[in-house]
Amino acid sequence: MLKTLRRIIQEVNAAQDLPEALDIVVHEINEAMGTEACCVYLVDEERGENTLVATEGLNKALIGKVRLKLGEGLIGLVGERAEPINVENASSHPKYVRFPGLGEESLNAFLGVPIIHQRQVLGVLVVFQRESRCFDEAEEAFLVTLSAQLAGTIAHSVAVGAIQDFNRSHGAPLREVILSGITGAPGVAIGTAVVVYPLADLNAVPERRIEIEEIDAEIETLKSALQNARDSIAHLGDNIASAGLPDEERALFDVYLRILNSESLVSEIIQEIRNGQWAQGALKRVTEQHIARFESMDDPYLQERASDFKDLAERVLFHLQAREGGRAPSFPEKTILVGEDVTPASLAEVPEGRLAGVVSARGSTNSHVAILARALGVPTVLGVSGIKVPQLEGEELIVDGYYGQVYRSPSLALRNEFMALMREEQEFDKELEALRDLPGKTLDSYSVGLYVNTGLAPDVGTALSIGAEGVGLYRTEVPFMTRDRFPSEEEQRVIYRQLLQAFSPRPVIMRTLDVGGDKDLPYFPVAEDNPFLGWRGIRVTLDHPEILLVQIRAMLQASVGLDNLQIMFPMVTTVSEVEESLRLLKQAYEETIMEGFAVKMPRIGVMVEVPSAVYQAQVIAKRVDFLSVGSNDLTQYILAVDRNNARVAGLYDSLHPAVLRALMQVVAGAHREGKTVSICGEMAGDPVAVILLLAIGFDTLSMNATRLLRIKWVIRKFTLKRAKQLLEEVLVMDDAIEIRNHMELALEEAGLGGLMRAGR
Ligand code: PEP
Ligand code: MG
Numbered sequence: 001m002l003k004t005l006r007r008i009i010q011e012v013n014a015a016q017d018l019p020e021a022l023d024i025v026v027h028e029i030n031e032a033m034g035t036e037a038c039c040v041y042l043v044d045e046e047r048g049e050n051t052l053v054a055t056e057g058l059n060k061a062l063i064g065k066v067r068l069k070l071g072e073g074l075i076g077l078v079g080e081r082a083e084p085i086n087v088e089n090a091s092s093h094p095k096y097v098r099f100p101g102l103g104e105e106s107l108n109a110f111l112g113v114p115i116i117h118q119r120q121v122l123g124v125l126v127v128f129q130r131e132s133r134c135f136d137e138a139e140e141a142f143l144v145t146l147s148a149q150l151a152g153t154i155a156h157s158v159a160v161g162a163i164q165d166f167n168r169s170h171g172a173p174l175r176e177v178i179l180s181g182i183t184g185a186p187g188v189a190i191g192t193a194v195v196v197y198p199l200a201d202l203n204a205v206p207e208r209r210i211e212i213e214e215i216d217a218e219i220e221t222l223k224s225a226l227q228n229a230r231d232s233i234a235h236l237g238d239n240i241a242s243a244g245l246p247d248e249e250r251a252l253f254d255v256y257l258r259i260l261n262s263e264s265l266v267s268e269i270i271q272e273i274r275n276g277q278w279a280q281g282a283l284k285r286v287t288e289q290h291i292a293r294f295e296s297m298d299d300p301y302l303q304e305r306a307s308d309f310k311d312l313a314e315r316v317l318f319h320l321q322a323r324e325g326g327r328a329p330s331f332p333e334k335t336i337l338v339g340e341d342v343t344p345a346s347l348a349e350v351p352e353g354r355l356a357g358v359v360s361a362r363g364s365t366n367s368h369v370a371i372l373a374r375a376l377g378v379p380t381v382l383g384v385s386g387i388k389v390p391q392l393e394g395e396e397l398i399v400d401g402y403y404g405q406v407y408r409s410p411s412l413a414l415r416n417e418f419m420a421l422m423r424e425e426q427e428f429d430k431e432l433e434a435l436r437d438l439p440g441k442t443l444d445s446y447s448v449g450l451y452v453n454t455g456l457a458p459d460v461g462t463a464l465s466i467g468a469e470g471v472g473l474y475r476t477e478v479p480f481m482t483r484d485r486f487p488s489e490e491e492q493r494v495i496y497r498q499l500l501q502a503f504s505p506r507p508v509i510m511r512t513l514d515v516g517g518d519k520d521l522p523y524f525p526v527a528e529d530n531p532f533l534g535w536r537g538i539r540v541t542l543d544h545p546e547i548l549l550v551q552i553r554a555m556l557q558a559s560v561g562l563d564n565l566q567i568m569f570p571m572v573t574t575v576s577e578v579e580e581s582l583r584l585l586k587q588a589y590e591e592t593i594m595e596g597f598a599v600k601m602p603r604i605g606v607m608v609e610v611p612s613a614v615y616q617a618q619v620i621a622k623r624v625d626f627l628s629v630g631s632n633d634l635t636q637y638i639l640a641v642d643r644n645n646a647r648v649a650g651l652y653d654s655l656h657p658a659v660l661r662a663l664m665q666v667v668a669g670a671h672r673e674g675k676t677v678s679i680c681g682e683m684a685g686d687p688v689a690v691i692l693l694l695a696i697g698f699d700t701l702s703m704n705a706t707r708l709l710r711i712k713w714v715i716r717k718f719t720l721k722r723a724k725q726l727l728e729e730v731l732v733m734d735d736a737i738e739i740r741n742h743m744e745l746a747l748e749e750a751g752l753g754g755l756m757r758a759g760r
Helices: 002-014 018-033 073-081 137-169 212-242 247-261 263-274 279-295 300-325 344-349 368-376 412-433 460-465 477-481 489-503 538-543 545-558 575-594 611-615 617-623 631-639 646-651 657-672 687-696 705-717 720-731 736-757
Strands: 037-044 049-056 067-069 085-087 109-117 120-129 177-180 182-185 188-196 335-339 355-360 380-382 396-400 405-408 449-454 471-475 508-511 565-569 603-608 626-629 676-679 700-703
Touching (some): 018 049, 018 137, 073 109, 073 120, 182 368, 188 412, 212 263, 279 300, 355 396, 368 705, 396 412, 449 705, 460 705, 489 508, 545 565, 545 575, 575 603, 611 631, 631 657, 657 736, 687 720, 687 736
Parallel strands (some): 188 335, 508 565, 565 603, 603 626
Antiparallel strands (some): 049 067, 085 109, 109 120, 188 396
């Protein structure tokens, strides 16, 4: 049974689109269970109906036409109860509804199981049998298991596009398809999708249409990549022969060569190119069909050949990509970068001024790609479910970073609506510029320092232009990530000096290297089962004092004559880490002095990012000059919610009462020691949170440059007295949603509703 399950899932995953996947599902289930008919119904939210979208054994002409109100019929009952319904004789059930012409009259046994994804019933999977009987436990378990597995793959696309696709193919008017995700960076963008994809991965190759006049050149590209692949395989075969390996090993290379020389395979790929697909896409389409065929074979030997075929196709792909490697994808004027996993590095590849938006299937609000996008002011939607990324290439998309939605095939009316919203945005930004030189002071004259986070983006210019009081967090990882080795002391000194100089005399808080978690160094890979609970931040640099010492020395040297440097340590969990870091810092300081640099001892801080540091805030504060809360990680660790995982993003909220109480404890601990305390996570740039942060008593807030003027606007509309009152009100509330609603209302009442409407 497990084998059958696996095979069905594999075939479904290899399907080109949802209709094909559903056809496979109904066909395979019917075969595997020996039933007379199998159907899939999907929920059409807009119409409030369950719609027949695939069948094997019943009248296919009624696909898209059989529509039952939610709750109607046995199908409706399965959906309503969200559990399997197993009946001996469907037609004698009180809920049974007959649909003329469908052909289920002669069928008696009925088993329907819901397709559920993230608590939501997306549809129903049904099997029928002529014989009047209840399906047994094993059969029911099989269908339930299959449905749960399919929910992860099919149901995603069901949720977002399938119903529209079916409506469209059954004559209903064309409507835009809405893809839902999580807001990564606020704002709205309209542009053209450019798919970013990892190399040498057949599945990731985007569908790219080519013009008629490009076809010949594309065929030539394919032929030459095939020839290169043949040459390198022949070469490998020769190497193996000279190494004296047995003939069976060599035989594999002969098989590879035979496949590559196969006229029919090559002509199938060429035909796809002639149909307007670029060479990589054509290779992918054809080989995927072959791979699926091998995988569906019963003979285990032939099944194994699927992986050989994939290996071979990826070799050809490698040569295709090597040929095209130098040819950077063309980035249109308004590029919307789309990918399975868009990384901070891929954002950097888009020429300046062309990046309009970002859409990624992975990631969540506090992923570093989201933080970077916010710093760049690029509307971003992450964790988008149901996108077949490769198919989006070249499509017009609207990215709504406020509500975490992406629109495909937008209607003219919708486009105009978003254009108007974008104009409104620009006007709002202009109005905010008037606040540039005004202090971050409440109506009752309570001042809070407004600092910027920098490092991930070339945002120093913006930070200066909006009148930031300094840098509250400089993420030093970037110069480490963009090289193929650790940067030298001198390289680091030059980079740090530029930043200190740009902000002088304003303070700059530099954080020591914080890698691990979702920030990898390409030349220092760390493979761990739980990277966020593993070797991160200070844990790495204390284990490698040579890296930390070089970095601190570079920072100190960079500060000569400017004296605006402050240093802080990330991911501190224990007091001994603080002490060891301070010892190394002192060593670096003394060495720098001995080398003749006239450096001043900087102010030193510790980031509070894990629960243990919250409970020990006071003893940590005693040992340093300041604390800075990294609320992104602190929220992740207090709530045990991976900040990168879209599936649990609904649970991630920094306004959770437990997080608010932790923040209060940290501020109290620091202040008891007479030390200052700042917050530099994304929470500091959230208008809904900022009033509470004032009331809690943070001395400074550090945020993305793009958020600073908005936050200043909010602060200037409130009194500290009102903020404290609001804090008291929310402290008796039990959950984050209640607190968020309460704070949104308070902003609304203060005349800041505009910020709320769009979450801007
Ligand atoms: C944080 O965790 O809140 C923080 C500021 O650090 P980073 O986002 O770089 O992990
Ligand atoms: Mg952090």
